[in-house]
Amino acid sequence: GESVGLHLPTLSVQEGDNSIINCAYSNSASDYFIWYKQESGKGPQFIIDIRSNMDKRQGQRVTVLLNKTVKHLSLQIAATQPGDSAVYFCAENMGGGGSRLTFGEGTQLTVNP
Amino acid sequence: DAGVIQSPRHEVTEMGQEVTLRCKPISGHDYLFWYRQTMMRGLELLIYFNNNVPIDDSGMPEDRFSAKMPNASFSTLKIQPSEPRDSAVYFCASGPGYEQYFGPGTRLTVT
Numbered sequence: 199g200e201s202v203g204l205h206l207p208t209l210s211v212q213e214g215d216n217s218i219i220n221c222a223y224s225n226s227a228s229d230y231f232i233w234y235k236q237e238s239g240k241g242p243q244f245i246i247d248i249r250s251n252m253d254k255r256q257g258q259r260v261t262v263l264l265n266k267t268v269k270h271l272s273l274q275i276a277a278t279q280p281g282d283s284a285v286y287f288c289a290e291n292m293g294g295g296g297s298r299l300t301f302g303e304g305t306q307l308t309v310n311p
Numbered sequence: 312d313a314g315v316i317q318s319p320r321h322e323v324t325e326m327g328q329e330v331t332l333r334c335k336p337i338s339g340h341d342y343l344f345w346y347r348q349t350m351m352r353g354l355e356l357l358i359y360f361n362n363n364v365p366i367d368d369s370g371m372p373e374d375r376f377s378a379k380m381p382n383a384s385f386s387t388l389k390i391q392p393s394e395p396r397d398s399a400v401y402f403c404a405s406g407p408g409y410e411q412y413f414g415p416g417t418r419l420t421v422t
Contacts, residue, residue: 232409232410241315241404241415241416242404242413243413244410247409291409297361297366297409298359299409303353
């Protein structure tokens with residue numbers, strides 16, 4: 199039979215623009231969230247994390263926003279560069295004392311020169 | 312630190328053969344995770360260890376899969392016998408707690 203792969207959401211931006219990648223998480227008890235970047239042929243790379251007692255955290259060119267009311271997480275990338283082209287995953291830890299992360303399906307970001 | 316090290320990077324084997332994937336976690340990390348990534352199912356957690364002890368193996372597909380962590384610096388994921396549907400990229404990750412840092416992966420092809 200025909201195989202069907204995951205259809206990743208895609209985001210295409212111009213170099214220099216700001217990018218916003220969104221993620222809806224499932225569990226209101228989740229207390230920790232991470233954004234990962236995965237380039238083709240490589241493993242996911244840790245970008246930034248945030249705990250549930252915060253609503254914003256900034257890194258170098260990246261900002262993560264957490265809205266617990268609507269269970270929404272976003273990653274903002276400032277001045278997007280071609281090297282930012284990758285698949286971006288959000289992941290949540292559902293609490294309860296374990297270290298298991300549940301990953302979202304990912305968003306393909308393409309930066310056009 | 313060199314990061315998480317995985318070997319081999321690529322493995323091609325025939326159906327029915329035994330496959331062993333290896334992982335060296337980042338020194339000092341108490342947690343080690345094995346994941347599988349495919350186009351069909353995305354990134355799936357197979358098993359994870361804390362201080363060399365398996366904590367959650369609910370993601371291990373079936374008895375053909377087994378994982379061990381004999382010491383803090385080494386883990387293996389074994390598939391015996393391998394099947395074509397096991398073809399995927401297998402990642403090892405380690406971390407001090409909630410954070411996880413991934414290795415480069417092993418691309419497994421079973422023909």
